[in-house]
Amino acid sequence: MAVDDQLAFTRLYRRHWAMLFLTTVRVIGSKEDAEDIIQDVFASLWNRRSELQLTSSLAAYLQTAVKYKAIHYIEKNVHRRQYLDTLNKVAETAAPASPEILLQAKESLRSIQAVIGKMPPKMREVYRLSRQELLTHREIAHRLGISEETVKKHIQNALQLLSTFRDR
Amino acid sequence: MDTNAAKSLLRRYLEGDASQDELILVEQWYQAMAEAGDWDWAEGEQQQLQTLLENRLLERIAAQPAEIPSRETPAVVRPMPFWGKRALGAAAVLFLLAMGVWLLFIRQRPQSIAAVENPGVGVKPHNTAILTLAGGKTIPLGDSAAHWTGRQGGVILRNDSGQVVYVPASEKASDIVTNTLATPTGSQYRLVLPDGTKVWLNASSSITYPTAFAGSQRRVTTSGEVYFEVARQDQQPFIVQQGGMTVQVLGTSFDVNGYDDEAALRTTLLTGKVRVGWGAADRLIAPGGQAVIEKGGSEIRVNGNADIETIMAWKNGSFAFRDADIGSIMRQAARWYDIRVVYAAKIDKHFIADIPINVPLADFLKLLEATDQVHFRVEGKRVIVMP
Numbered sequence: 022m023a024v025d026d027q028l029a030f031t032r033l034y035r036r037h038w039a040m041l042f043l044t045t046v047r048v049i050g051s052k053e054d055a056e057d058i059i060q061d062v063f064a065s066l067w068n069r070r071s072e073l074q075l076t077s078s079l080a081a082y083l084q085t086a087v088k089y090k091a092i093h094y095i096e097k098n099v100h101r102r103q104y105l106d107t108l109n110k111v112a113e114t115a116a117p118a119s120p121e122i123l124l125q126a127k128e129s130l131r132s133i134q135a136v137i138g139k140m141p142p143k144m145r146e147v148y149r150l151s152r153q154e155l156l157t158h159r160e161i162a163h164r165l166g167i168s169e170e171t172v173k174k175h176i177q178n179a180l181q182l183l184s185t186f187r188d189r
Numbered sequence: 190m191d192t193n194a195a196k197s198l199l200r201r202y203l204e205g206d207a208s209q210d211e212l213i214l215v216e217q218w219y220q221a222m223a224e225a226g227d228w229d230w231a232e233g234e235q236q237q238l239q240t241l242l243e244n245r246l247l248e249r250i251a252a253q254p255a256e257i258p259s260r261e262t263p264a265v266v267r268p269m270p271f272w273g274k275r276a277l278g279a280a281a282v283l284f285l286l287a288m289g290v291w292l293l294f295i296r297q298r299p300q301s302i303a304a305v306e307n308p309g310v311g312v313k314p315h316n317t318a319i320l321t322l323a324g325g326k327t328i329p330l331g332d333s334a335a336h337w338t339g340r341q342g343g344v345i346l347r348n349d350s351g352q353v354v355y356v357p358a359s360e361k362a363s364d365i366v367t368n369t370l371a372t373p374t375g376s377q378y379r380l381v382l383p384d385g386t387k388v389w390l391n392a393s394s395s396i397t398y399p400t401a402f403a404g405s406q407r408r409v410t411t412s413g414e415v416y417f418e419v420a421r422q423d424q425q426p427f428i429v430q431q432g433g434m435t436v437q438v439l440g441t442s443f444d445v446n447g448y449d450d451e452a453a454l455r456t457t458l459l460t461g462k463v464r465v466g467w468g469a470a471d472r473l474i475a476p477g478g479q480a481v482i483e484k485g486g487s488e489i490r491v492n493g494n495a496d497i498e499t500i501m502a503w504k505n506g507s508f509a510f511r512d513a514d515i516g517s518i519m520r521q522a523a524r525w526y527d528i529r530v531v532y533a534a535k536i537d538k539h540f541i542a543d544i545p546i547n548v549p550l551a552d553f554l555k556l557l558e559a560t561d562q563v564h565f566r567v568e569g570k571r572v573i574v575m576p
Binding site for chain 2: 027043056059064088095099100104108123133134180183
């Protein structure tokens with residue numbers, strides 16, 4: 022590991038970590054778990070430094086990565102009162118989306134669509150039929166002329182791809 | 190909403206299955222929690238935590254199994270490290286590589302325009318080259334072989350950040366030997382010759398030169414595309430040979446372009462004065478001019494008003510296409526991305542575009558596809574061009 026790479030990385034870390042940490046603690050409500058999330062994101066950034074392609078700024082990439090991890094964390098812990106309360110409040114208020122929120126939503130969708138777009142055609146088709154047309158494995162197998170086992174495998178692989186993207 | 194519904198909503202968000210309204214709801218929720226969260230730094234906590242976490246992170250990284258960086262030229266463009274050894278300065282600068290807005294037009298009859306914005310940050314182009322010393326020994330150069338110094342004959346070579354510098358140490362004729370510096374596809378490199386002349390090599394190019402310039406002339410041979418800023422030495426004209434073309438210079442900056450798969454050899458002059466020779470023909474060109482030699486022909490055509498910016502775009506990190514046909518575009522792409530281009534049908538369109546050279550192949554193709562006048566299918570190293 023070259024000294025220069027590490028130096029650049031450390032500078033990056035120092036520049037971004039505090040803001041990310043602050044946001045994450047506020048969102049998930051736990052310092053220890055927020056630490057884990059931030060560290061995971063940066064460790065992953067380091068590991069992927071040779072292959073990462075950024076389509077926007079690094080700050081945006083980090084914020085999105087952290088957001089995904091945070092939301093994943095909440096999904097696993099959604100029974101905790103604080104999350105549900107806020108969610109319901111936001112849902113009830115039904116405020117119109119600000120331009121910033123719309124942009125975020127668009128960005129999230131785009132990132133995921135990018136992952137889906139990169140799936141091999143068969144996998145993508147199976148995934149789509151399952152998630153969007155809500156077909157059963159049997160129905161999909163019948164529609165595409167493949168076995169249910171294959172359908173199941175495609176879905177597993179698709180989810181694996183998405184979770185890699187999500188958990189990066 | 191109950192726990193299950195919430196869980197399901199989040200799952201759909203993370204899997205890209207959420208509706209627009211659901212996306213918005215989750216984003217708003219995230220924002221609301223970030224804003225309402227009542228945690229803040231305690232006195233001195235941030236600094237303390239930073240040191241602690243930073244050390245933990247570095248330890249964690251160090252504890253991972255070492256990676257073997259790939260040194261080979263990738264079969265299809267594999268993005269290179271998005272920061273390199275040189276890219277220090279402010280870490281912030283590393284990522285401000287966005288090339289800003291650029292426009293992609295197509296011209297057919299009639300005119301139509303497609304605009305594409307901001308391809309965003311791509312990858313840093315890698316600088317690798319192969320140095321061949323007299324006697325045939327080859328030395329690969331690149332970011333990973335930075336900072337070495339060697340001695341050859343009467344010359345000291347220093348390789349540093351994408352550039353080889355020759356520092357003369359002896360003018361003895363017996364010590365002078367010939368070296369060649371060559372770039373593979375997708376790579377640029379720089380060189381400083383023993384007289385101080387600066388050389389930029391574009392992809393798939395080479396230059397052969399002596400380790401010292403003794404005698405009445407300074408002669409080098411090139412292939413591909415090479416840009417020179419020749420050090421002024423009135424008593425020793427600098428001569429470049431490429432194909433059958435000779436370019437004679439006194440002290441000046443010019444670009445020589447003569448790839449094997451191009452139909453013409455071109456020399457474009459930026460500053461100074463240059464005399465271009467081809468067989469029996471001989472033309473002087475003035476700054477801003479370009480000499481064009483059709484390989485099958487016998488004459489030299491001079492265009493007084495060369496589009497310098499477009500011609501030199503490669504040196505400044507860009508592909509610049511002006512009314513270029515798809516063949517010309519793909520030939521340039523092939524030198525950069527190491528692909529083989531196959532045409533499924535004839536494409537009659539012309540394109541105007543500026544694309545940063547550090548964009549990965551997939552994005553390069555996607556950008557052209559955005560005009561909807563050409564489409565591509567990539568199969569390993571093969572790129573199939575379709576209407």
